[in-house]
Amino acid sequence: MSDPMRPPVSRAALRTAVVWEVLQDALDRRVKATGRESLDVLDTGGGSGNFAVPLARLGHLVTVVDPSPNALFALERRAAEAGVADRVRGVQGDAHGLFDVVERGGYDAVLCHGVLEYVDDPAEGVRNAVAALRPEGVLSLLAAGLGGAVLARALAGHFKEARQALGDPDGRWGEGDPVPRRFTAEQLTALVEGAGLRVGAVHGVRVFADLVPGVLVDTEPGALDALLELESTAAELPAFHSVATQLHVLANL
Numbered sequence: 001m002s003d004p005m006r007p008p009v010s011r012a013a014l015r016t017a018v019v020w021e022v023l024q025d026a027l028d029r030r031v032k033a034t035g036r037e038s039l040d041v042l043d044t045g046g047g048s049g050n051f052a053v054p055l056a057r058l059g060h061l062v063t064v065v066d067p068s069p070n071a072l073f074a075l076e077r078r079a080a081e082a083g084v085a086d087r088v089r090g091v092q093g094d095a096h097g098l099f100d101v102v103e104r105g106g107y108d109a110v111l112c113h114g115v116l117e118y119v120d121d122p123a124e125g126v127r128n129a130v131a132a133l134r135p136e137g138v139l140s141l142l143a144a145g146l147g148g149a150v151l152a153r154a155l156a157g158h159f160k161e162a163r164q165a166l167g168d169p170d171g172r173w174g175e176g177d178p179v180p181r182r183f184t185a186e187q188l189t190a191l192v193e194g195a196g197l198r199v200g201a202v203h204g205v206r207v208f209a210d211l212v213p214g215v216l217v218d219t220e221p222g223a224l225d226a227l228l229e230l231e232s233t234a235a236e237l238p239a240f241h242s243v244a245t246q247l248h249v250l251a252n253l
């Protein structure tokens with residue numbers, strides 16, 4: 001049943017709602033455990049601040065490391081517009097040379113969202129993210145899911161591309177695929193456990209949202225809220241992990 005106290009969600013919010021819910025719960029638990037209201041958060045490949053700026057609005061101190069000067073410029077502007085410029089620090093750097101620019105073992109939480117797809121060595125990227133954590137710190141890892149891409153290509157009638165992605169070691173559907181690498185839930189949890197973390201939860205993100213025609217969601221009263229509830233329930237179920245557009249892994253040191 002939908003919650004009458006909850007404000008209506010937007011299409012854009014639908015794409016990140018599951019991750020937000022899981023992440024906010026994890027950070028709230030860290031706040032209680034540390035007794036500090038404000039956590040030190042590192043957002044590796046944080047780009048223009050889709051997560052960093054809202055986290056700073058919650059009161060946390062966020063360091064964004066990203067190789068793109070344009071993204072960092074957009075981040076600075078966005079943080080200023082949101083009135084949190086003093087809580088967001090953008091640093092040019094990358095996941096492999098992370099400790100050239102940030103402190104080892106200095107963060108309560110590390111985000112690595114939409115980055116493992118692009119780095120040269122995902123295992124090293126995860127190891128560095130983990131090495132940036134304080135004891136008991138939290139890793140939030142979000143990456144493109146293989147099965148979601150296969151399903152999306154097939155439903156769009158691109159059957160050969162769907163088949164190609166299934167057999168490709170990087171889960172790519174062809175030359176024109178803009179994503180260099182996709183993952184299964186098992187691959188992501190193996191990376192995280194291989195770096196010495198305990199996996200707390202795995203969620204499937206955007207199981208239905210990218211497959212449903214926009215018109216069905218935008219014209220039917222209450223449809224967006226109902227879809228959000230469906231996403232949120234399906235996210236928890238392992239059966240849906242294999243068809244999610246993205247996979248989220250929450251893990252602890």
Ligand SMILES: C[S@@+](CC[C@H](N)C(=O)[O-])C[C@H]1O[C@@H](n2cnc3c(N)ncnc32)[C@H](O)[C@@H]1O
Binds near residue numbers: 047096114119
């Ligand atoms: C898909 S965007 C995700 C941005 C942000 N994390 C989010 O969730 O909205 C990928 C980001 O990874 C950054 N990136 C690419 N290669 C990287 C690397 N080797 N190390 C760290 N970040 C990288 C890009 O500049 C870009 O900002």
